Amino acid sequence: MEPTASFFFDFRISDLWFLAEAAWRTLLISTLSITIGTALGVVFGWMLFEGRWAAVLILGPLLDVFRSVPLIIQLVLFYNFAPIIGLILDPFLSGVVILSIYCAALVANVARGGMEAVSPSMRRAARSLGMSYWQDLRYVVLPIGTRAVFPSWVGVALGVMKDSALVSVLGYVELLKASQILITRTQEPLLILTIAGAFYFALSYPISRYAASLEKRWAS
Amino acid sequence: MIEIRGLEKFYGSLQVLKGIDLDVPNGEVLSIIGASGSGKSTLLYCINALEAIEAGSVVVDGIDVHAKGTDINALRQKLGMVFQQWNSFPHLTTLQNVALAPQIVKGKSKAESREIAARQLEHVGLGDKFDVYPSALSGGQQQRLAIARALAMEPEYMLFDEATSALDPELVGEVLDTMRLLAEEGMTMICVTHEMSFARDVSDRVAFFHQGVIEEIDTPAEIFGSPKSEHLQKFLSNIR
Numbered sequence: 001m002e003p004t005a006s007f008f009f010d011f012r013i014s015d016l017w018f019l020a021e022a023a024w025r026t027l028l029i030s031t032l033s034i035t036i037g038t039a040l041g042v043v044f045g046w047m048l049f050e051g052r053w054a055a056v057l058i059l060g061p062l063l064d065v066f067r068s069v070p071l072i073i074q075l076v077l078f079y080n081f082a083p084i085i086g087l088i089l090d091p092f093l094s095g096v097v098i099l100s101i102y103c104a105a106l107v108a109n110v111a112r113g114g115m116e117a118v119s120p121s122m123r124r125a126a127r128s129l130g131m132s133y134w135q136d137l138r139y140v141v142l143p144i145g146t147r148a149v150f151p152s153w154v155g156v157a158l159g160v161m162k163d164s165a166l167v168s169v170l171g172y173v174e175l176l177k178a179s180q181i182l183i184t185r186t187q188e189p190l191l192i193l194t195i196a197g198a199f200y201f202a203l204s205y206p207i208s209r210y211a212a213s214l215e216k217r218w219a220s
Numbered sequence: 221m222i223e224i225r226g227l228e229k230f231y232g233s234l235q236v237l238k239g240i241d242l243d244v245p246n247g248e249v250l251s252i253i254g255a256s257g258s259g260k261s262t263l264l265y266c267i268n269a270l271e272a273i274e275a276g277s278v279v280v281d282g283i284d285v286h287a288k289g290t291d292i293n294a295l296r297q298k299l300g301m302v303f304q305q306w307n308s309f310p311h312l313t314t315l316q317n318v319a320l321a322p323q324i325v326k327g328k329s330k331a332e333s334r335e336i337a338a339r340q341l342e343h344v345g346l347g348d349k350f351d352v353y354p355s356a357l358s359g360g361q362q363q364r365l366a367i368a369r370a371l372a373m374e375p376e377y378m379l380f381d382e383a384t385s386a387l388d389p390e391l392v393g394e395v396l397d398t399m400r401l402l403a404e405e406g407m408t409m410i411c412v413t414h415e416m417s418f419a420r421d422v423s424d425r426v427a428f429f430h431q432g433v434i435e436e437i438d439t440p441a442e443i444f445g446s447p448k449s450e451h452l453q454k455f456l457s458n459i460r
Contacts, residue, residue: 055221068321124270125366129373131319139324143311219313 007197011186016195022178023199029092029174030161030203037160038153040100041107046109046137050150059108067107071165074098079170085178094166102136106156113152114145147218154211161197221245221379222267222410227264236262238432239276239327239444249409251308251419251440252372254429256456261304263429264313264379267410268299269392280377282296286329297325300370306362308354315350315367330382333372340368344398359393363400371402378402416459420444 018209044063047055066074080093091096118141126136146153179196181190222244222324229237237260239252242252252260265271267278269285269292278285287313309317318337322328328336341347344364363383370378384392389447396418403409403422410438413419420428420440438441447453 072355119305119307121303121305122307122309124265125301125303128268128270128296128299128301128303128308129369130293130325132293136325139320140309189317214307 002007011182011188011191013122014184015186015192018182019175019178019192019195020200022173022175023203025173026175026199027162027203028166029033029099029167029172030164032096033103033164034157034160036096037103040104042111043109043115044104045111046115049111061106063105066101067109071102071163072169074102075166075170079107079118083106091167091170094170095164095172099167101158102163106160109154110149110152110156111145114149115141118144119146141187150211150215150218154207158207161203162200183200221281222408223279223336223375223423224263225279227263227266229259229266229271230274233241235430237266237273240434241435242427242437244377244408244410246408247406248425249403249407249411249423250355251423251426252410252412252415252429253416253419253426253443253455258429260429261381263379264301264381264410264412267379268296268301270301286310293325297373298376299379300373300375300377302363302370302381302383304385306366306386308357308362308365309370310354313351314346314357317354317365318369321369322372334373336355337368337433340372341365343371343397344400345394357403359387360394363387363391363395365460367395367398367402374429377408377410380409380413382412382413382414384413391442416444416456428455 008080043085044059044147047059075095075098079091082094083202122140122144123136126140127133131139155208164174165176168174168180171177173181175196178193182192222229222242224240224242225231226238227237227294236257238259240259240263242263251391252263254260257403262271266278267285268274269278269290271359273286277287280295280298285292285295308322311360312320313338313352315334318340319330319333323330323333323341338347338350341350344367346364346368349357354365358366358417366381367378383399384395385393392415396415397409399418400422411418411423423440426443427434428443428447428451429435430449435449436452443452444456447456
């Protein structure tokens with residue numbers, strides 16, 4: 001009797017392509033979210049650093065909410081409630097919005113830490129040369145602060161990339177969702193999760209390497 | 221000319237400057253001596269508005285430093301400042317450290333800024349260190365870098381805030397020599413210092429600060445030779 005197992009045991013080359021495509025989508029949503037989230041996060045971090053009452057009273061607690069509530073809950077809530085206020089977004093855009101805010105909430109604290117790492121005395125020296133507040137921020141505080149907290153930022157970025165897997169709950173077929181689809185069909189979880197893991201590694205490793213080489217260059 | 225009238229400064233309820241009157245004509249080297257916490261450094265910070273003041277006025281070349289509407293960034297270009305901490309920008313090479321402000325503040329071209337920077341670095345004896353990062357420099361070299369950085373803005377006045385206090389003893393000399401060089405070139409300087417030999421040998425006048433007031437101000441010969449106030453006599457006998 002022909003075993004029925006053959007029905008399941010059919011991981012094909014095209015499936016590898018399917019996973020590669022999904023990895024591309026993971027890369028896309030992560031890159032977008034990390035870019036937007038970092039830009040927003042630096043602005044938020046600066047607001048927290050400056051410590052005006054609006055930032056302390058409103059922004060701080062708000063960012064705490066986004067940092068503390070599990071991402072999966074944020075995604076589901078946003079995806080389902082955004083249409084009520086007339087925002088009809090597909091799973092991809094919903095994912096980008098929530099991941100960006102989540103990333104911004106994490107980056108805000110990192111960025112604030114970076115700005116705090118630049119001594120007041122250093123800033124006075126910059127200002128004493130006639131630099132304006134913004135010139136001091138742009139040419140002194142940001143470059144020095146960035147170097148101080150860059151490793152933390154890399155950690156946040158890699159975390160957000162892995163957390164982007166959660167957007168699958170909205171039906172966006174990224175790497176993890178694609179793996180689940182293939183597992184359901186082939187019943188080969190070990191093989192497919194290994195491949196998916198390898199893809200995640202392939203996405204993160206160049207970033208870690210690049211970060212390490214940057215740090216090394218700055219240290220000299 | 222720097223004209224200070226009735227200057228008062230508080231940190232919270234603590235009054236650190238209690239009505240300072242002081243004129244510094246162009247070309248003068250003024251040293252300010254006194255115990256820690258007597259308000260010496262605070263006065264410097266009030267001259268270029270790194271600190272706000274509560275009463276009185278500071279006028280530099282006819283411009284009221286603390287008046288609303290004063291372009292403080294423009295004014296600070298006239299007032300070079302060197303701090304106790306040398307504050308080199310760690311992410312920039314020595315040459316870039318000095319060239320940054322001329323380029324972004326004065327809007328000079330990159331080439332011109334580098335030229336100015338090179339000249340000022342030669343001036344303070346760092347001509348062979350253009351492409352070195354500050355972390356590879358000694359404290360004395362970094363402080364001379366800070367002097368070059370301030371000079372690159374072509375200031376008319378230089379304010380030194382205990383420029384040698386954070387240095388290892390063997391590095392103090394090279395920084396004092398650089399300051400001496402500037403004085404000989406006719407730079408107007410206000411130097412808060414604990415280096416009595418510098419105050420005695422280089423300055424035109426010495427001001428003795430005590431608890432937020434200028435208790436005595438005179439030529440070095442008078443201040444060190446025949447101090448009049450009791451506090452100054454005590455201060456001088458303590459440091460000898």
